[in-house]
Amino acid sequence: MAQAAIELIGINKSFGAVRAxxxxxxxxxxxTIHGIVGENGAGKSTLMSILYGFYQADSGEIHVGGKxxxxxxxxxxxxxxIGMVHQHFMLVDNFSVLENIILGAESDAxxxxxIAKARSELDRLEREYGLEVDPDAIIEELPVGLQQRVEILxxxxxxxxxxxxxxxxxxxTPAEADHLFRILKQLKEQGKTVVxxxxxxxxxxxxxxxxxxxxxGTMVATRETSKTTxxxxxxxxxxxxVLLRVEKGEAEAGAVKxxxxxxxxxxxxxxxxxxxxxxxxxAGEIVGIAGVAGNGQSELLEAISxxxxxxxxxxxxxxxxxxxxxxxxxxxxxxRGLAHVPEDRHxxxxxxxxxxxxxxxxxxxxDPRYLKGPFLNVDAIMADAKDKIExxxxxxxxxxxxxxxxxxxxxxxxxxxxEMEQDPxxxxxxxxxxxxxxxxxxxxxxRLIAMxxxxxxxxxxxxxxxxxxxxxxRILVMFAGRIVGERGPEATEGxxxxxxxxxxxxxxxx
Amino acid sequence: MDVFIAIVQILDSTxxxxxxxxxxxxxxxxxxxxxxxxxxxxxxxxxxxxxxAAAASVFxxxxxxxxxxxxxxxxxxxxxxxxxxxxxxxxIVSGVAINFIAAGSTIILGQAWFQQGGRTPxxxxxxxxxxxxxxxxxxxxxxxxxGPIYAELISGHSLLVYLAFLMVPxxxxxxxxxxxxxxxxxxxxxxAAVDTAGISVAWLRYRALICTGILTGVAGAYxxxxxxxxxxxxxxxxxxxxxxxxxxFAKWKPVNAMFAxxxxxxxxxxAIRLQGSPLPIIGKVPVQFMxxxxxxxxxxxxAGFIGKAIPPRAGGVPYVKER
Ligand SMILES: Nc1ncnc2c1ncn2[C@@H]1O[C@H](COP(=O)(O)OP(=O)(O)O)[C@@H](O)[C@H]1O
Ligand SMILES: [Mg+2]
Numbered sequence: 001m002a003q004a005a006i007e008l009i010g011i012n013k014s015f016g017a018v019r020a021x022x023x024x025x026x027x028x029x030x031x032t033i034h035g036i037v038g039e040n041g042a043g044k045s046t047l048m049s050i051l052y053g054f055y056q057a058d059s060g061e062i063h064v065g066g067k068x069x070x071x072x073x074x075x076x077x078x079x080x081x082i083g084m085v086h087q088h089f090m091l092v093d094n095f096s097v098l099e100n101i102i103l104g105a106e107s108d109a110x111x112x113x114x115i116a117k118a119r120s121e122l123d124r125l126e127r128e129y130g131l132e133v134d135p136d137a138i139i140e141e142l143p144v145g146l147q148q149r150v151e152i153l154x155x156x157x158x159x160x161x162x163x164x165x166x167x168x169x170x171x172x173t174p175a176e177a178d179h180l181f182r183i184l185k186q187l188k189e190q191g192k193t194v195v196x197x198x199x200x201x202x203x204x205x206x207x208x209x210x211x212x213x214x215x216x217g218t219m220v221a222t223r224e225t226s227k228t229t230x231x232x233x234x235x236x237x238x239x240x241x242v243l244l245r246v247e248k249g250e251a252e253a254g255a256v257k258x259x260x261x262x263x264x265x266x267x268x269x270x271x272x273x274x275x276x277x278x279x280x281x282x283a284g285e286i287v288g289i290a291g292v293a294g295n296g297q298s299e300l301l302e303a304i305s306x307x308x309x310x311x312x313x314x315x316x317x318x319x320x321x322x323x324x325x326x327x328x329x330x331x332x333x334x335x336r337g338l339a340h341v342p343e344d345r346h347x348x349x350x351x352x353x354x355x356x357x358x359x360x361x362x363x364x365x366x367d368p369r370y371l372k373g374p375f376l377n378v379d380a381i382m383a384d385a386k387d388k389i390e391x392x393x394x395x396x397x398x399x400x401x402x403x404x405x406x407x408x409x410x411x412x413x414x415x416x417x418x419e420m421e422q423d424p425x426x427x428x429x430x431x432x433x434x435x436x437x438x439x440x441x442x443x444x445x446x447r448l449i450a451m452x453x454x455x456x457x458x459x460x461x462x463x464x465x466x467x468x469x470x471x472x473x474r475i476l477v478m479f480a481g482r483i484v485g486e487r488g489p490e491a492t493e494g495x496x497x498x499x500x501x502x503x504x505x506x507x508x509x510x
Numbered sequence: 511m512d513v514f515i516a517i518v519q520i521l522d523s524t525x526x527x528x529x530x531x532x533x534x535x536x537x538x539x540x541x542x543x544x545x546x547x548x549x550x551x552x553x554x555x556x557x558x559x560x561x562x563a564a565a566a567s568v569f570x571x572x573x574x575x576x577x578x579x580x581x582x583x584x585x586x587x588x589x590x591x592x593x594x595x596x597x598x599x600x601x602i603v604s605g606v607a608i609n610f611i612a613a614g615s616t617i618i619l620g621q622a623w624f625q626q627g628g629r630t631p632x633x634x635x636x637x638x639x640x641x642x643x644x645x646x647x648x649x650x651x652x653x654x655x656x657g658p659i660y661a662e663l664i665s666g667h668s669l670l671v672y673l674a675f676l677m678v679p680x681x682x683x684x685x686x687x688x689x690x691x692x693x694x695x696x697x698x699x700x701x702a703a704v705d706t707a708g709i710s711v712a713w714l715r716y717r718a719l720i721c722t723g724i725l726t727g728v729a730g731a732y733x734x735x736x737x738x739x740x741x742x743x744x745x746x747x748x749x750x751x752x753x754x755x756x757x758x759f760a761k762w763k764p765v766n767a768m769f770a771x772x773x774x775x776x777x778x779x780x781a782i783r784l785q786g787s788p789l790p791i792i793g794k795v796p797v798q799f800m801x802x803x804x805x806x807x808x809x810x811x812x813a814g815f816i817g818k819a820i821p822p823r824a825g826g827v828p829y830v831k832e833r
Binding site: 091105 | 686687688689690691692695699700702703705706707708709710823831832
């Protein structure tokens with residue numbers, strides 16, 4: 001094997017209570033393209049930001065070119081020939097390309113000579129790598145593909161020998177991505193080392209020499225790309241979790257409660273996240289949406305629950321349309337019997353600074369049950385909160401406690417209790433058991449199935465395959481914003497894994 | 511000819527009145543361009559004015575006064591930096607606190623040191639910055655048109671007035687032609703870009719605040735050592751806030767800032783000049799209205815008559831990379 005360009009030894013990094021990287025070891029051979037895959041939140045960006053000196057590891061060592069290196073700031077990394085193209089571009093939007101390129105790498109105190117030098121150097125890089133870009137263009141007027149090119153040029157301008165790219169293709173069209181890959185191959189031919197982070201397995205197979213898989217902050221495996229398969233990588237990425245299967249009977253699907261038709265959603269950058277999706281959700285069934293995180297599930301959920309603007313399509317709740325301008329009145333949707341347990345409970349589902357009892361009625365606080373004239377009926381609210389605490393086994397069982405002081409799993413139960421106890425006709429749940437311990441998972445699954453048995457329509461979005469398989473009566477798999485397949489609950493993990501990796505779609509396209 | 515002389519006189523006082531605004535406005539420009547909102551321009555000017563007048567009268571030197579004004583004002587700017595850069599505090603709260611401390615401490619110290627009800631002793635010649643009369647100013651005074659313009663408008667101002675106007679092209683040059691300026695503008699737009707480029711965000715912002723402190727110090731010195739022969743309590747009288755309005759009006763650009771400050775200075779000058787005298791058609795305008803005019807205009811301008819004013823994008827937000 002070639003000499004290691006980079007060696008990471010025992011890297012640990014926590015953000016508050018989140019352990020983003022645990023004891024990571026990684027070796028990257030010089031002159032190769034090394035892929036790092038993993039779901040969103042697996043800790044890929046954190047690891048690379050540590051290598052780039054943007055974050056400081058809590059413990060661990062970094063060796064560059066065989067020698068121990070102390071990388072405390074990006075400056076140290078740049079001096080060692082490490083360049084990084086961040087997931088969220090680090091560009092000054094209203095600066096020109098040239099200004100962005102020289103920022104931090106100016107040759108002296110006045111700009112004139114730096115700019116002249118950068119202009120000629122840019123010319124050379126352009127010719128050498130086919131990285132064309134107008135040096136005087138303003139960043140915000142450039143399409144994302146070109147902005148990314150500026151980021152690459154920035155790294156090369158600083159003499160990067162090791163180039164890290166963090167999810168570079170997330171914002172690119174397939175044609176732009178292909179061009180990027182040609183550039184990366186060319187860099188490799190010139191002896192540079194490339195680290196490519198992505199969660200798209202197709203890209204890994206197409207371009208990398210080696211691939212490492214991360215899951216929940218740990219490095220689970222490193223493989224030679226030629227000796228692994230998409231299926232194996234998908235399985236490593238998602239991981240198996242021992243999960244007790246909850247017994248459930250046959251579904252008795254009834255009338256259509258929620259009808260999604262040709263729904264298309266774009267994100268703020270104009271990238272299509274949900275691409276022409278249609279499906280029905282019936283009373284008395286649980287439909288699960290599976291997929292690797294970041295394939296449009298979050299946007300789909302937000303559009304259905306009326307908090308994100310949809311470009312086109314319609315969503316009918318009990319035959320009547322939902323406002324898809326992104327400005328739907330959530331109170332009205334609740335009145336119509338749509339309850340929503342958001343994926344991101346910290347930001348959307350709870351006010352962490354509130355007491356538990358306040359959060360347990362949040363959004364339903366105008367309900368006459370909780371009111372005494374124009375005032376909140378504190379006694380009724382407390383009684384209601386205690387009732388939910390008992391029923392959902394929320395611990396500690398103190399409705400006066402600040403919500404921030406509950407563990408993640410119990411916070412999730414607070415939200416679930418609030419939404420489920422309103423007896424909605426349709427329940428939409430994002431990541432029902434993210435961060436929840438195993439005991440609570442089983443409990444939450446039981447409640448969801450009980451809701452179904454009472455004839456409610458339940459839509460579950462989860463990145464946990466086991467959860468989808470154990471809950472769902474029908475499984476829809478999302479990939480790149482589309483539903484790429486529908487399966488029954490008997491579908492195997494391997495089969496779903498391939499669908500999630502977009503393999504079937506790709507084969508169909510060939 | 512009377513009208514012409516009157517106009518020249520109004521313009522002359524326009525220049526005098528706009529100088530403290532201009533210095534404060536450029537001061538604010540440095541900090542806001544670096545992403546730190548500074549509502550404490552007012553307070554820094556006030557401590558500068560006090561320190562300048564106090565030191566000048568004790569040491570009998572205008573330049574020691576100016577130096578002291580700058581020193582103390584920079585010290586206050588560093589307090590703002592410590593709260594809002596190092597400790598990532600709320601920039602508005604920190605700025606307001608500085609204004610209160612300035613208002614209170616100048617009165618208390620003034621009374622304790624000089625026992626004149628919060629004033630500093632009247633400055634003697636040599637302790638003030640006196641008017642510099644340009645060569646030939648008196649000789650050409652009677653030449654029509656050019657004479658009064660040269661003698662009144664161009665000649666006969668103090669050193670600090672010329673300094674203030676020279677600061678305009680200088681600020682522009684620093685901002686758009688130097689490495690420091692490039693980084694300063696960048697850190698106000700996207701501090702993460704600066705950080706990943708290997709530059710310290712905190713140190714850069716501290717340096718911007720030092721520039722702010724120097725300029726507010728000069729502005730304060732101008733108030734107590736040029737416009738007025740000594741310090742009077744609360745003598746900034748809201749100029750720091752008007753300067754902030756001018757900064758927005760100027761869309762954070764130095765040359766625009768000069769014109770905005772001249773406009774506000776002109777309104778002020780016109781208000782003083784026209785007090786009590788009847789205007790054609792409208793008749794006699796109440797004094798209070800004339801005095802309120804600059805503020806009314808500020809509100810109208812800020813309410814959107816200047817097109818979209820986009821502040822530096824990272825303005826007001828502490829830079830935190832680990833949540
Ligand atoms: N700056 C930060 N502050 C706090 N938590 C963070 C920060 N960056 C990442 N995290 C957390 O660390 C974990 C790993 O995140 P990240 O490295 O971005 O994952 P990936 O790039 O694989 O999607 C996540 O739980 C995320 O919420
Ligand atoms: Mg990432």
